[in-house]
Amino acid sequence: MSENKIYLYPIWVRIWHGLNALCILTLIITGINLQFSNPGFELINFNLAINLHNIAGILLSVNYLFFFFGNILSSNNKYYRLKMKGLFKEMTVQADYYTSGMFKDQPHPFPISEKRKFNPMQKVMYVVVMYIFVPGVIITGLALLFPETIIKEVYTVSGIFITAVFHASLGFLISIFLIDHLYVCTIGKHPLHNFKSMINGYHDLDEH
Amino acid sequence: MLKFKSRTSAFSFNSLDMRSSFQFLLIILFLAISPKSQAQEKALAPENDLCLKCHTHQTFTFQNNLTKKEDKRMMNPLYILDKNHFATGVHAKFKCTDCHSADYTTYPHNAELKLEPLSTCLDCHGGDAKYAAYQFEKIDEEFQKSVHFQKSGESFTCSKCHNQHYYQAKSRTSSEVGDIVSFSNDMCMSCHSNNTKFQLINDTLKPALAKIHEWLPNQELHFKKVRCIECHTQVVDSLSVSHNILPKEKALKNCIECHSKNSMLEASLYKYKNIQSRSEQGKLNSIISNKSYVIGAYQNVWLNNLSILIFVLTMIGICIHLIARIIKK
Numbered sequence: 001m002s003e004n005k006i007y008l009y010p011i012w013v014r015i016w017h018g019l020n021a022l023c024i025l026t027l028i029i030t031g032i033n034l035q036f037s038n039p040g041f042e043l044i045n046f047n048l049a050i051n052l053h054n055i056a057g058i059l060l061s062v063n064y065l066f067f068f069f070g071n072i073l074s075s076n077n078k079y080y081r082l083k084m085k086g087l088f089k090e091m092t093v094q095a096d097y098y099t100s101g102m103f104k105d106q107p108h109p110f111p112i113s114e115k116r117k118f119n120p121m122q123k124v125m126y127v128v129v130m131y132i133f134v135p136g137v138i139i140t141g142l143a144l145l146f147p148e149t150i151i152k153e154v155y156t157v158s159g160i161f162i163t164a165v166f167h168a169s170l171g172f173l174i175s176i177f178l179i180d181h182l183y184v185c186t187i188g189k190h191p192l193h194n195f196k197s198m199i200n201g202y203h204d205l206d207e208h
Numbered sequence: 209m210l211k212f213k214s215r216t217s218a219f220s221f222n223s224l225d226m227r228s229s230f231q232f233l234l235i236i237l238f239l240a241i242s243p244k245s246q247a248q249e250k251a252l253a254p255e256n257d258l259c260l261k262c263h264t265h266q267t268f269t270f271q272n273n274l275t276k277k278e279d280k281r282m283m284n285p286l287y288i289l290d291k292n293h294f295a296t297g298v299h300a301k302f303k304c305t306d307c308h309s310a311d312y313t314t315y316p317h318n319a320e321l322k323l324e325p326l327s328t329c330l331d332c333h334g335g336d337a338k339y340a341a342y343q344f345e346k347i348d349e350e351f352q353k354s355v356h357f358q359k360s361g362e363s364f365t366c367s368k369c370h371n372q373h374y375y376q377a378k379s380r381t382s383s384e385v386g387d388i389v390s391f392s393n394d395m396c397m398s399c400h401s402n403n404t405k406f407q408l409i410n411d412t413l414k415p416a417l418a419k420i421h422e423w424l425p426n427q428e429l430h431f432k433k434v435r436c437i438e439c440h441t442q443v444v445d446s447l448s449v450s451h452n453i454l455p456k457e458k459a460l461k462n463c464i465e466c467h468s469k470n471s472m473l474e475a476s477l478y479k480y481k482n483i484q485s486r487s488e489q490g491k492l493n494s495i496i497s498n499k500s501y502v503i504g505a506y507q508n509v510w511l512n513n514l515s516i517l518i519f520v521l522t523m524i525g526i527c528i529h530l531i532a533r534i535i536k537k
Contacts, residue, residue: 037464037504046463046504050425098529103536147429161501165511172515176522183526187533 006114008203013076016067017198023060026052028175035168057141064138067130079117080127090120102187112203122184129177133170140167252295255303259312264291270316289373297374307372329366347451354441354453360409368409369395385433385477392435423461434466435477443472467504 009017030053033044044052071077093109098121101109110119118126140163143150151159185194197203252260262268265283272279294300304312307327311318333344351357356364366372378391399405399414406414424430439460441450465472 034467034503036469036507038468039462039464042464046467047423047425050463103532147426158501161506164501164503164506165508169511172518176518179522179526183529 004205005202006112006205007201008112008114008117009198009201010074010076011201012066012070012074014198014201016063016070019063020060020067023056023063024174024178026056027060027171028178030056031168031171054145057138057145060134061138061142064134078115080123080130082123082127087120087124091124094119094121098187112205125177125180129174133174133177137167137170137174140164140170252291253301253303255305259304260289260291263287263289293374296376297371298377299372299375329370329372350442350451354451355455356453364409368399371398388477389433389435392437393431396436420456434473438466438473438477464504466502469505469507471502471505473502473505 030044030049033042033049034046034053037046037049071080090110097106097109108119110116143163144160144167147160150163153159154162185198186192188194193204262283266288267280268283269278269280271277309321309324311321330344330348333339333342334348335345351366356368376391379388382388382391399408400417401414403414418427421427421430437450437453440453442452442454443450460472
């Protein structure tokens with residue numbers, strides 16, 4: 001193994017990530033199908049879409065617990081700790097790199113190391129997605145799966161309605177994150193490099 | 209000489225435990241400020257008092273001319289009325305003899321009176337301009353196509369579903385969709401979840417509804433939030449004429465008929481005035497005062513446009529960045 005490679009993604013993270021990706025993709029496709037179903041346009045049969053959405057949602061929830069407790073029990077949690085001091089400045093530096101520096105062949109301001117897996121923008125994005133959006137979508141999704149648990153009315157507005165709007169909105173934001181996530185992952189010397197890393201666990205420092 | 213002696217349900221002061229005067233005062237106060245019960249009592253025609261004296265009770269007494277004794281008999285449960293419930297119905301102000309023979313005013317009633325046909329709904333409602341909006345003739349036409357009429361014929365009268373003593377025009381008067389749904393579904397359930405009533409026109413046991421509807425996701429929620437007739441009648445784009453109850457194999461089983469932008473519910477359940485007025489209040493109000501949610505049918509223009517905008521901006525950003533990367537390479 002080359003000395004310039006570091007083992008960045010342990011096997012449990014890669015299994016969780018793979019399963020998470022599969023569930024999220026299923027949920028997005030079936031979710032769009034449910035939200036925009038029409039007699040003239042039905043990609044997947046409505047009932048099948050409901051069942052697939054429910055199964056993928058439950059799998060995602062269990063998988064999230066795997067991530068959540070995995071992060072608590074392993075050292076992986078250190079990558080998700082935000083230090084608010086100087087964070088905004090760091091993010092600006094990273095944004096400058098994406099919009100200008102990388103085109104001028106400037107060095108990466110926050111190169112990947114064993115101590116730093118994510119750059120500041122990634123870190124904030126992942127914390128927001130993994131600790132706000134995903135738990136939010138899971139809680140609202142489970143509530144919709146057991147609608148009798150939802151408060152009937154909140155100031156004349158149906159509890160189910162509010163829950164569903166939150167659920168769909170969070171689902172949409174996660175979809176937008178996925179598009180960004182996939183695109184940013186293609187940034188590197190070779191567009192597929194980061195995808196390979198997520199499969200074999202090793203990050204090639206020369207590639208960055 | 210006629211004697212009426214009904215088992216009274218009136219409040220008896222003698223039976224009150226007077227140990228707590230505070231409790232007693234509270235009850236008095238409650239009775240005094242209970243406008244509903246007063247209104248209900250007032251609403252009934254005074255001519256009905258004599259009839260209701262017996263027909264609101266489990267038993268009745270009469271002077272038996274054969275035995276020369278006073279006899280107490282059980283009232284046929286079908287002939288017992290709930291006075292308060294009656295007072296809330298559309299016919300509350302009617303005299304009993306408006307529909308029943310005037311000869312019922314004699315007691316004991318002449319047995320032959322039962323053989324006289326009762327007035328039907330259309331006898332009053334048919335061809336009357338006052339009820340034009342209700343389209344009774346069209347309802348009758350639709351009903352005659354229904355599985356109820358096809359299987360049972362004339363014996364399946366309007367009153368099998370629309371109890372003439374208690375019926376309320378809920379769909380036109382209620383501001384709550386939930387009320388409209390439960391009132392409508394209770395009509396179906398009065399027979400379809402009650403073998404005694406179901407067997408008045410069938411020899412079989414009632415169908416196992418939960419099992420038949422097993423395919424329906426969130427069955428309980430559907431039963432609570434949507435009327436049976438949404439799927440079990442042919443939807444006509446007009447209020448209250450959906451009386452053509454379809455045979456079970458023709459019932460709607462296609463989810464997206466309701467769960468889509470052009471939801472069928474718009475032409476049926478949400479056709480009602482209260483829903484319309486709500487949507488007429490403007491888009492903002494329709495966002496913040498939604499009392500129901502139907503997956504697929506709820507398409508808020510603002511949220512849709514906002515999500516399209518975010519999606520398009522994301523894609524433009526990515527494209528510009530990608531082009532810059534390709535040029536730089």
